[in-house]
Amino acid sequence: MVRVLIVEDQKIMQRYFEYILLQDPEFRHVDTVADAEEAVKICTYSAIDIVLMDVQTFHNHDGLKAGKAIKEACPYTKILIVTSLIDPKVLERAKSGCADSLWYKDHGEEEIRDVIWRTVKGEHVFPDVTPSVELNWITSGEISPRQLEMLRLYICGFSYAEIAQKMNCSRAGVRWNFQEMISKAGYSCKEDLIAAALESKLIVTTLK
Numbered sequence: 001m002v003r004v005l006i007v008e009d010q011k012i013m014q015r016y017f018e019y020i021l022l023q024d025p026e027f028r029h030v031d032t033v034a035d036a037e038e039a040v041k042i043c044t045y046s047a048i049d050i051v052l053m054d055v056q057t058f059h060n061h062d063g064l065k066a067g068k069a070i071k072e073a074c075p076y077t078k079i080l081i082v083t084s085l086i087d088p089k090v091l092e093r094a095k096s097g098c099a100d101s102l103w104y105k106d107h108g109e110e111e112i113r114d115v116i117w118r119t120v121k122g123e124h125v126f127p128d129v130t131p132s133v134e135l136n137w138i139t140s141g142e143i144s145p146r147q148l149e150m151l152r153l154y155i156c157g158f159s160y161a162e163i164a165q166k167m168n169c170s171r172a173g174v175r176w177n178f179q180e181m182i183s184k185a186g187y188s189c190k191e192d193l194i195a196a197a198l199e200s201k202l203i204v205t206t207l208k
Helices: 011-022 036-045 063-073 088-098 109-120 145-155 160-166 171-185 190-199
Strands: 002-007 027-033 050-053 078-083 101-104
Touching (some): 036 063, 050 063, 078 088, 078 109, 145 171, 145 190, 160 171, 171 190
Parallel strands (some): 002 027, 002 050, 078 101
16 A cells, blocks of 8 residues: 655645545555645654655745655655646756656646656656747747756846856856847847746746
């Protein structure tokens, strides 16, 4: 019997994951909680085999941070991140020790169930790359990782000069990269590019 904890703050997704678990008699649904920090407490006093963990949970608490805490306190508990956030930083952090596997919510239930079982058995399942989203004239895959990091830093409040210092380039170089992103995507200004990146969940800056 595989004991499963669901960490998800959206009611419709809670019901969806519960439904997936009910389809397999080998799964035992232990609990569903909305807050990643609560999941850490549950795992420390309950025997949980695998946690289905969202990234952005109640109060914007960080599911990846919680996943790392659970793995450190309960080494035999597996963490499967199931998210709709396509921010490459999410996948990078998951692979760095915050989770055993990561998959995306828009995949079918059979595929998610398969990833659950593979993770329980000790396999690490991660996509090779994050999905692409449309940004007006282009897809997010046409923006280089370096440009994406510049955009992330700017959204987080860094100035062009601070981004240049952090990324070892000139302020003019930062400005050029922003102009190229805006031009390629067909936006009229930097604010439109930023709005699209946030709305599409290409960049996430609200996790606590």
